[in-house]
Amino acid sequence: MSQSNATMNLTMYRISSWLKSPKPYLMFIGFGFVLSFWYFSVEVWKLPRFQDMPALTEVIEEWFSKDPYYGLSIYTPEYYKHIGISLRRIAYAFFLATALGVPLGLFLGWSQKLREYIFPLFELLRPIPVLAWVPLAIIMFSGSETPVIFLTFLASFFATTLNTMLGVESIDEEYSRAAYCLGASRWQTFVHVVVPGAMPFIFTGLQISIGVAWFSLVAGEMVSGQYGLGYIINTAYIMVQYSQIIIGMITLGLFGYITSALVRVAGDYMMQWRVRELALGGD
Amino acid sequence: MSTLEKNDSMPTMGAIRIEDVVKVYDPDGAAVMAVDHCSIDIPAGEICMIVGPSGCGKTTLLNTIAGFHGLTSGHIYLDGEILCGPGQEKAEPGSDRIVVFQNGALFPWKTNLENIAFGPMMEGKLSKDEIYEKARKMMVDAGLEGTENAYPGEVSSGLRRRVEIVRALMNEPKVLLFDEPYRALDSLTKSVMHEALLEIYYKNKVTIFFITHDLEEAIFLGHRLIIMSSRPCKPKKIVEVDIPHPRDYSVLTSPRFREIMNEAKGVVNEEARKAFEAGEKEG
Amino acid sequence: MNIKKLLGKFSGRAALRGVFAIVVFIAIWEFGARSLDLIGWRVPFVGLIPPPSSVLTTWSNLIMEPSYWQSWYMSFLRVFTGFIVAMIVGIPLGLYMAINRTFYGLAFPSFEILRPIPPLAWVPASIIFWPTQEMSIAFVTFLGAFYTIVINVLGGARSINRQYLQAAQSMGASQWDIFRRIVLPATLPSIVVGSAVGMGITWEVVVAAEMISGGGSGGGASGGLGFFIWSSYVGGSYEQIIVGMISIGIAGYFSSELLRKLGGRFTPWLKTR
Numbered sequence: 119m120s121q122s123n124a125t126m127n128l129t130m131y132r133i134s135s136w137l138k139s140p141k142p143y144l145m146f147i148g149f150g151f152v153l154s155f156w157y158f159s160v161e162v163w164k165l166p167r168f169q170d171m172p173a174l175t176e177v178i179e180e181w182f183s184k185d186p187y188y189g190l191s192i193y194t195p196e197y198y199k200h201i202g203i204s205l206r207r208i209a210y211a212f213f214l215a216t217a218l219g220v221p222l223g224l225f226l227g228w229s230q231k232l233r234e235y236i237f238p239l240f241e242l243l244r245p246i247p248v249l250a251w252v253p254l255a256i257i258m259f260s261g262s263e264t265p266v267i268f269l270t271f272l273a274s275f276f277a278t279t280l281n282t283m284l285g286v287e288s289i290d291e292e293y294s295r296a297a298y299c300l301g302a303s304r305w306q307t308f309v310h311v312v313v314p315g316a317m318p319f320i321f322t323g324l325q326i327s328i329g330v331a332w333f334s335l336v337a338g339e340m341v342s343g344q345y346g347l348g349y350i351i352n353t354a355y356i357m358v359q360y361s362q363i364i365i366g367m368i369t370l371g372l373f374g375y376i377t378s379a380l381v382r383v384a385g386d387y388m389m390q391w392r393v394r395e396l397a398l399g400g401d
Numbered sequence: 402m403s404t405l406e407k408n409d410s411m412p413t414m415g416a417i418r419i420e421d422v423v424k425v426y427d428p429d430g431a432a433v434m435a436v437d438h439c440s441i442d443i444p445a446g447e448i449c450m451i452v453g454p455s456g457c458g459k460t461t462l463l464n465t466i467a468g469f470h471g472l473t474s475g476h477i478y479l480d481g482e483i484l485c486g487p488g489q490e491k492a493e494p495g496s497d498r499i500v501v502f503q504n505g506a507l508f509p510w511k512t513n514l515e516n517i518a519f520g521p522m523m524e525g526k527l528s529k530d531e532i533y534e535k536a537r538k539m540m541v542d543a544g545l546e547g548t549e550n551a552y553p554g555e556v557s558s559g560l561r562r563r564v565e566i567v568r569a570l571m572n573e574p575k576v577l578l579f580d581e582p583y584r585a586l587d588s589l590t591k592s593v594m595h596e597a598l599l600e601i602y603y604k605n606k607v608t609i610f611f612i613t614h615d616l617e618e619a620i621f622l623g624h625r626l627i628i629m630s631s632r633p634c635k636p637k638k639i640v641e642v643d644i645p646h647p648r649d650y651s652v653l654t655s656p657r658f659r660e661i662m663n664e665a666k667g668v669v670n671e672e673a674r675k676a677f678e679a680g681e682k683e684g
Numbered sequence: 685m686n687i688k689k690l691l692g693k694f695s696g697r698a699a700l701r702g703v704f705a706i707v708v709f710i711a712i713w714e715f716g717a718r719s720l721d722l723i724g725w726r727v728p729f730v731g732l733i734p735p736p737s738s739v740l741t742t743w744s745n746l747i748m749e750p751s752y753w754q755s756w757y758m759s760f761l762r763v764f765t766g767f768i769v770a771m772i773v774g775i776p777l778g779l780y781m782a783i784n785r786t787f788y789g790l791a792f793p794s795f796e797i798l799r800p801i802p803p804l805a806w807v808p809a810s811i812i813f814w815p816t817q818e819m820s821i822a823f824v825t826f827l828g829a830f831y832t833i834v835i836n837v838l839g840g841a842r843s844i845n846r847q848y849l850q851a852a853q854s855m856g857a858s859q860w861d862i863f864r865r866i867v868l869p870a871t872l873p874s875i876v877v878g879s880a881v882g883m884g885i886t887w888e889v890v891v892a893a894e895m896i897s898g899g900g901s902g903g904g905a906s907g908g909l910g911f912f913i914w915s916s917y918v919g920g921s922y923e924q925i926i927v928g929m930i931s932i933g934i935a936g937y938f939s940s941e942l943l944r945k946l947g948g949r950f951t952p953w954l955k956t957r
Contacts, residue, residue: 148790234701239705247887250913253914253922341896363808
């Protein structure tokens with residue numbers, strides 16, 4: 119009740135002060151600069167390197183046309199099918215990675231013993247680039263969906279676990295000491311101090327994790343998937359439908375941003391105390 | 402020997418006896434003695450002020466009593482029972498000796514009321530309703546009515562300290578250990594805090610072990626000042642404060658207060674100078 | 685780095701526990717991979733991959749082959765080229781954005797809009813644009829590290845305690861002095877962190893790019909560890925896949941460690957804790 123009110127007011131305030139500053143105008147000037155550079159270099163000046171690049175006007179035409187030349191625009195159902203499939207894969211991978219990674223990270227941060235056992239193994243596997251797992255994933259898992267989801271999961275999992283663990287380690291020791299003084303057992307301290315205390319770090323980690331998930335998803339889709347945004351980009355390249363490449367890229371960027379923002383908002387919602395604290399300038 | 406009046410209203414529990422305690426740290430192989438054969442006798446219900454330069458080891462002593470680390474040799478007794486000693490170098494933290502930390506350790510993710518109710522909730526002996534009722538009552542007594550549902554990040558530091566003290570008192574501890582709790586407050590807030598603390602003390606007679614480097618604070622609050630030498634710390638001089646309780650701020654300008662100040666100041670300055678010249682980093 | 689301390693680290697109880705877990709892991713892997721032969725039933729997933737023992741044998745043969753080390757060299761080359769260019773472009777850009785509000789307002793939103801696009805999505809566009817395959821891979825690699833470095837530099841530069849700047853000003857420092865003696869050193873830790881993370885991302889991208897351009901659109905790219913893995917897969921030598929994976933892991937780990945140590949040299953004040 120008054121919780122969401124506080125967040126609302128804060129958001130409104132932020133938006134209005136943003137509008138009053140030079141920021142939005144600079145932003146649009148910046149965009150304008152980039153877009154006009156693109157436009158001019160490809161279509162007007164026809165600079166040598168840029169000749170074969172898809173033109174801005176072409177891309178816009180394609181994207182918004184009711185009957186696109188190459189088959190994908192905001193009016194075609196296929197476009198949304200590919201988006202949906204990529205989103206679904208992200209969802210499976212991300213939620214699984216979070217469900218496994220957060221508890222593991224929490225325990226690794228909390229228990230010295232467990233960390234001594236597991237962390238070296240973890241650190242041995244982590245540097246292996248996710249893409250290097252592609253062939254192995256294809257061998258191990260049947261079908262075309264599972265390897266892709268596995269790869270995405272893997273990348274997300276490592277990022278989430280590591281960040282959660284670091285989060286637990288960053289909690290000020292005094293909080294657990296206070297809890298012990300007040301009569302809490304180790305387990306109670308874990309539940310009431312460590313878990314809430316690590317939350318801000320966990321959510322930062324989750325934002326990183328979802329970025330990494332998209333990264334791996336695209337790679338996986340480009341190599342071994344059918345459908346999905348990465349697949350579109352790759353196919354478009356092979357079939358010399360260059361404007362589709364750009365459409366795919368922009369869509370990716372858009373949804374990458376949206377999903378990351380969703381995670382951030384979820385974090386804000388779960389950590390009301392922090393939102394309020396930060397609003398008052400922290401202490 | 403102390404100026405504590407032996408009458409019926411004094412508690413019989415909470416006497417601390419520190420006997421020949423030594424604490425040696427060993428970071429990176431360089432043995433550092435923090436506490437050097439320290440012996441202090443604190444009768445039940447006394448407000449004992451530990452005064453000394455920064456970094457001299459007073460916090461280490463407090464941590465040993467609280468049970469956050471062990472001692473190297475010596476004994477500490479609480480009401481005649483051994484807290485720690487050879488064979489059991491580390492005491493268990495518990496709700497008979499609760500610490501109020503320098504930077505405050507109120508859980509930012511719980512409301513003030515939830516913080517205060519924390520100890521008994523963990524213990525689980527009373528029902529939730531009973532606990533919250535008691536908590537509300539204690540908040541009213543301490544003048545904190547109205548702030549129950551606020552988060553610590555939303556209120557002033559002075560208020561936070563008071564909530565923390567009430568949180569400690571909920572568990573009916575024998576001893577309260579204060580680690581320079583008012584160090585970060587401005588002097589105006591500090592004087593208000595002092596009077597508030599004394600008020601709380603008069604209602605709940607607990608033994609208070611209070612570390613500070615502020616001489617005025619020490620003389621205003623304490624029954625006795627124990628002035629520590631610079632690292633390694635050892636009691637250098639004991640000053641009795643025979644100004645009668647209950648006290649209020651008018652005490653600060655009384656002639657007796659000045660006399661005691663003079664008595665103590667010379668010694669304190671000498672130790673402070675030594676610490677300054679040794680370039681010790683604050684503990 | 686004290687030798688005695690290093691040895692001590694490896695014989696403590698903590699190290700033993702770590703080793704124990706790794707040994708168990710390898711044992712399960714070995715058993716699972718051989719499960720068909722050992723117990724007549726193929727354990728799912730693990731049963732399909734080669735066991736560590738044959739991986740080891742293959743590896744010991746491979747280290748004799750120059751082409752194996754050639755792959756190492758190619759990948760390293762790509763990683764460091766892309767990375768260094770990312771540093772050269774990214775650090776000044778980040779610093780300038782931190783100092784100049786107007787430039788920040790102009791450039792940052794566009795930067796942020798482009799950032800969520802995974803570097804790999806740029807591969808086709810990059811191939812179209814750049815004349816050679818090498819340059820297109822280098823460009824994508826550059827992108828991977830670039831974003832991370834800029835974000836870290838920005839974050840570091842913006843969180844410089846205002847009072848450091850004020851202190852310098854009151855002591856009569858010029859703008860250039862302030863930049864060189866305060867902003868730059870204060871940002872160094874963030875640059876180091878950004879580099880270490882960026883290095884990891886660079887490896888990911890290089891491997892991916894090598895696999896994609898090798899496996900997808902006509903394998904012109906000469907080798908590299910990513911390509912090695914892909915061609916091993918295509919060629920059916922599964923043990924080599926795992927050798928490749930582990931090799932990259934080791935390479936990536938060493939690059940990051942190297943960076944961290946180098947960074948530590950430039951920021952000696954962080955060691956005192």
